[in-house]
Amino acid sequence: MRAEGLDAFVVPRADAHQGEYVAEADARLAWLTGFTGSAGFAIVTMDRAGVFIDGRYRTQVKSQVDLAHFTPVHWPETAPSDWLREALPAGGTAGFDPWLHTRKEIEAITRGIAGSGIELVPVPANPVDAIWSDRPAPPVGPTRAHDDALAGETSAEKRTRLAEQLRREGQAAAFLSLPDSISWLLNIRGSDVPKNPVVQSFAILADDGRLTLFADPAKFDDRVIAHLGGDVSIRPPDTLSDALLDLVDPVRIDPASAPEAAFRLLERACSVIAPAADPAILPKARKNRAELEGMRAAHRRDGVAMVRLLAWLDGQDPADLTEIDVVTKLESFRRDEGITDISFDTICGAGPNAALPHYRVTETSNRRLSAGELLLIDSGGQYADGTTDITRTLPLGEVPPEAIAPYTAVLRGMIAISRAQFPKGVAGAHLDALARQFLWSLGLDYDHGTGHGVGAALCVHEGPARISRISDLPLEPGMILSDEPGYYREGAFGIRIENLIVVAEVEAEPGRRMLGFETLTLCPIDTRLVDLAALSRDEIAWLDAYHAQVRRELVPHLDGTTRDWLDRATAPLG
Incomplete structure (x- = not known):
């Protein structure tokens, strides 16, 4: 940086394609800081370095970066321009690699530092690459x-x-x-x-x-x-x-x-x-009939794998298992159903590990399961005809009483999105509060969006559609989204329930177009943590109808023992 005349340099998570998941050759942020989250960036000056992370990673980042050298910065609450103004009060030159940032990003930072004496300049050679001596080669995977x-x-x-x-x-x-x-x-x-x-x-x-x-x-x-x-x-x-x-x-x-x-x-x-x-981004998001049929077929097979896992897990002593054991077993069930790959690194967190929304189990963090804790499993598969993403939270043995109220609130929020009907032109920002309302009534919330777009046999996180307080894109038929409210109590437990849903036309009065959601995911939702007295009659009816659909579609593909488990897990509540 000194040789290039730079007082600061911005290190993004993204590659030249702005992908959430990057090849090893492009993982500059992880190599430099140790932070492996799917979003964020760093700004390095001569005497300090900030790692900018959103609400999903505020616990994770503290365990991954050397806090003697890297300071976590809450983002987007603190904009990069605000941080630069404070770090370079006398002005200076901040560099960036123009292949790793969008015009929108650069314009936002430039506006933010206007009048500060700080100049934002592109650099021809990335200084991270200059010191990354063992950088992997770019990928050349077969097409x-x-x-x-x-x-x-x-x-x-x-x-x-x-x-x-x-x-x-x-x-x-x-x-x-x-x-x-x-x-x-x-x-x-x-x-x-x-x-x-x-x-x-x-x-x-x-x-x-x-x-x-x-x-x-x-x-x-x-x-x-x-x-x-x-x-x-x-x-x-x-x-x-x-x-x-x-x-x-x-x-x-x-x-x-x-x-x-x-x-x-x-x-x-x-x-x-x-x-x-x-020009491809919206046509890609509006899945056609063939893509939706492929996604439905993939979710049936994925549902079989998930039900086999949950039935197997219910028959085990938690103390005999670790998080990695559960991940390995689930991936074996998915291989039986024909996955080409998993759709993201499986999140399998027990107890306090589940309080990290994007926890990734490693040999170092691998936790033995324990009765009386919650287990959160967020996972998905890539199939030739579709992509899946599902989260279930379940008690291990005795139900922890302090988790019942937030679990019930999360479930009610997930059901509220699933049951929503809305006129054409409504965006994800209009729906986001439906998922949060029951948590808000308890003084609780979660620091991530409620839903992201999902590709058809493509990326599990796909733009531009989402359910989020900042999403103003109108939802359209064929768009596939996740529906995943959650709650996380640091050091104790985490809760998330996730189904994939597709926007579809619903009946409306003449002259008006109304939309709603069809649920694609097929897997029981654990009811042992539910306060049934808090559910409305309509919520119980939705859950019973959903479980009836799960039974109807999956029973023909299950063995007798697993079928019996599914019958018990989906028994009507009403």
């Missing part, structure tokens, strides 16, 4: 074709549809930087990033439907190249900058996801840039 029947549409049809949009909006081309958008658009899947079947790449889509894909050619065999067809050409990643400089006006580029470096290249080449959302 496979995603069946057009599962996609519900060919890649050519998708590209034609998006190209028509570009022409309507007067755009000659679109720059794509999100690997899940590109993988969806080309009906391909990859293995570059663990748990996320995307192909790390950039792309330029022309207004005639032709596409140039910037990725290591070694990822593609002859079958995949044939699947892509003649209108898709593959070029090495190091040719991207020249290709951007060769583009003609106007070019569509997304300020919320494209690298700042790409903006700067286009500004050198074009007189007109069209800042607009990635």
Whole structure:
């Protein structure tokens, strides 16, 4: 930093594709600080370093970073510009890697430091990379074709549809930087990033439907190249900058996801840039009939795996098991049902470990289960036809009385979202309070969103749809979301209940469009922690109907012992 004339440098969690999950070669924040959460960043000056984390990671970060050198900073309560103003009161130069930040991020920091004497500048060589002597090589995972029947549409049809949009909006081309958008658009899947079947790449889509894909050619065999067809050409990643400089006006580029470096290249080449959302992001979020059928089928198989786990777990002495034992058993049941991978690192937290919303068990943290504690299991699978994500919280032996009220409040919030009906135009921010209302009445809350978007045989966390206080995107039919309120008592226990739901049309009066949710997840919700007296008649009816659906869809696929367990676990409450 001193050699480059920098007084501060920003180290993001994201890679050049703004992915939540990054390849080992791009895990700069984890390598530098030790923090492995899925969101956050650091700012390093000559005498201090702040690690910015949101509410999900405020306990985790303290156990992962060296607090003598790195100071946790509550974000977004403290903006990076606020921290820089305090750290550099006399002004100075703050550097950033323009390939690792979006234009939206850079503009926000620039506005925040206006008048402070601090200059935010791009640096040509990332100083983290300069000292990371054993940095892994970039991934070159093999690519496979995603069946057009599962996609519900060919890649050519998708590209034609998006190209028509570009022409309507007067755009000659679109720059794509999100690997899940590109993988969806080309009906391909990859293995570059663990748990996320995307192909790390950039792309330029022309207004005639032709596409140039910037990725290591070694990822593609002859079958995949044939699947892509003649209108898709593959070029090495190091040719991207020249290709951007060769583009003609106007070019569509997304300020919320494209690298700042790409903006700067286009500004050198074009007189007109069209800042607009990635043209694939909304079509990808609106799942078609084939994608929804695939997701339903994947959830049936995943439900079988989950029920087998829960039935097995109920027959064990908790003291004989550790968190890793449970994770291993669940993954074996999912392999029996045909997963290609898990969809994220399984969260299996017992007792106080469950109070960490994104806890990851390791050999060091692995806890033996104990009667009288809660066990939280948040997990999912990647199947050829769909992606799953489910959380269940259950008591180990005797029910801890102090957990009953918050568990019941979390369950009521989850049911409230599941039962919600709303007019077209309603966004996730309008629904978020439905999930929190019962916790709020107890003076409780949780520091994460209520729901995230989910891809169809793609990323388990998918934009742009979500249920959150800051989400103003209207929900549309076909969007798949998680419904996962929670409660976490540090040092004691954690509670979360999660189903995946899909937005669907519901009956309404003539002339009005109303939407609601269909539940995709098929697995009993533990009722041993429920205060039944606190549930309304409608809530009990919903839970009984849901459990009846679980029985109906899963019983044909279970052995006798597991079937008997499921009958008991889903016995009507009303």
